[in-house]
Amino acid sequence: MKSDRCQNNCCQSGSCSMSSFMEAIYPVDRKRSGISLKEEGQARASSLPEIASLVELVKIESMTKEEAIYAADPYSIGSILREAEPFSGDHNDLGAPELLLGWCDDARSMRIFAEDLTYPLERAEALPGIAGMTLLREDEWLASGHLKEIYEEWIMQYAGLSGQRQPSIAWRERLLYRWKGYMETVLHHLDGKTLSVALISEIDIMKGHPREAEALSDLRDIQLEALFRAALACHRQGIEHRIEFLVPRSADPEGWNQGHDLIERVAEETLCHQRRAVTFSIGALVKADIDNDAAAGLARSADLIVLDCGGLSHLETAWPETVAEQLCSLSESIRKIRPRFPLRAAGLRNTADLPALCRAGFAEISVAAEYIPAFRLAAAQRELLERAEKGQSSIRLKG
Numbered sequence: 001m002k003s004d005r006c007q008n009n010c011c012q013s014g015s016c017s018m019s020s021f022m023e024a025i026y027p028v029d030r031k032r033s034g035i036s037l038k039e040e041g042q043a044r045a046s047s048l049p050e051i052a053s054l055v056e057l058v059k060i061e062s063m064t065k066e067e068a069i070y071a072a073d074p075y076s077i078g079s080i081l082r083e084a085e086p087f088s089g090d091h092n093d094l095g096a097p098e099l100l101l102g103w104c105d106d107a108r109s110m111r112i113f114a115e116d117l118t119y120p121l122e123r124a125e126a127l128p129g130i131a132g133m134t135l136l137r138e139d140e141w142l143a144s145g146h147l148k149e150i151y152e153e154w155i156m157q158y159a160g161l162s163g164q165r166q167p168s169i170a171w172r173e174r175l176l177y178r179w180k181g182y183m184e185t186v187l188h189h190l191d192g193k194t195l196s197v198a199l200i201s202e203i204d205i206m207k208g209h210p211r212e213a214e215a216l217s218d219l220r221d222i223q224l225e226a227l228f229r230a231a232l233a234c235h236r237q238g239i240e241h242r243i244e245f246l247v248p249r250s251a252d253p254e255g256w257n258q259g260h261d262l263i264e265r266v267a268e269e270t271l272c273h274q275r276r277a278v279t280f281s282i283g284a285l286v287k288a289d290i291d292n293d294a295a296a297g298l299a300r301s302a303d304l305i306v307l308d309c310g311g312l313s314h315l316e317t318a319w320p321e322t323v324a325e326q327l328c329s330l331s332e333s334i335r336k337i338r339p340r341f342p343l344r345a346a347g348l349r350n351t352a353d354l355p356a357l358c359r360a361g362f363a364e365i366s367v368a369a370e371y372i373p374a375f376r377l378a379a380a381q382r383e384l385l386e387r388a389e390k391g392q393s394s395i396r397l398k399g
Contacts, residue, residue: 132194250284310347318352
């Protein structure tokens with residue numbers, strides 16, 4: 001019959017479908033002295049009923065939060081969350097997957113950023129467990145989002161004009177203020193968390209056009225002014241944020257300096273005497289194959305470096321050892337210049353890449369929204385494993 005400990009609706013009269021699973025992950029004679037993180041072939045909870053059982057065991061104090069975290073399957077947690085969503089209550093009545101991930105957030109120190117969210121979610125609490133948001137390709141959003149018509153009308157004036165004539169100021173102002181309104185909404189949903197934004201680096205519709213560079217320069221100017229105006233509006237409403245600007249393709253020192261100077265100039269012209277009202281830093285967005293010396297040079301002037309791993313990270317396979325060695329070498333070159341310099345990896349898709357990043361000293365990652373639950377869980381498991389291997393006592397989580 002249904003066990004007194006099992007509160008899952010999946011259990012039917014006659015037997016509990018969870019019994020064999022719970023016996024596999026939590027043997028009766030298991031010692032409570034710590035987390036056994038090195039067990040080979042350990043079963044992992046990979047369904048909603050199994051996750052619910054883990055949470056229930058924690059509630060009745062038959063399992064620790066740390067043990068529950070390590071017993072869950074990172075590759076399944078995203079689909080489990082989607083499955084549980086129709087049954088979730090309000091923010092004060094979290095379901096089992098949300099509770100488990102909340103424990104993961106308490107257990108880990110690695111900061112996770114949501115990457116390239118095209119539109120802000122309806123509720124601020126719909127972005128739990130993240131340190132902020134990273135926007136790497138606003139040009140893609142402009143070409144497909146709700147500013148598409150205004151953006152295309154503005155950019156086509158560049159494509160159709162000749163000589164020194166400029167596009168309509170009216171279209172520029174419309175694009176600027178609609179963009180500012182969008183960014184203000186993003187900042188409201190972030191509720192004080194960090195926003196990282198890469199300068200637009202290309203305009204697909206203008207590739208090869210004689211005025212491509214001119215249009216790109218103007219678009220970057222609009223992008224920066226829109227964000228500064230949005231941040232200032234939030235400041236006046238009592239909402240403070242930390243803004244990070246990323247200069248793309250920064251391996252070239254001249255390109256980095258130009259991007260840095262543009263950001264400083266637009267900040268000065270837009271904010272004027274209210275410059276201190278908006279807190280921002282300027283970092284570099286670089287490819288994963290950047291030369292070590294170039295990265296070390298950037299570390300001398302940039303506030304942070306974001307490594308774009310989009311072309312390296314694959315869902316099916318983890319990084320080979322050569323990539324892990326390359327990351328360590330890159331990190332060592334940077335840390336020789338600035339020992340505590342912040343490093344962030346972007347474009348990640350596979351949680352199996354985390355060990356290589358941890359060895360290289362990356363304390364921040366940026367992933368697409370669909371992969372965030374998996375990385376929240378996997379990062380917590382990784383840190384618990386490292387603590388266990390160092391012989392540290394099991395941490396006690398909040399709540």
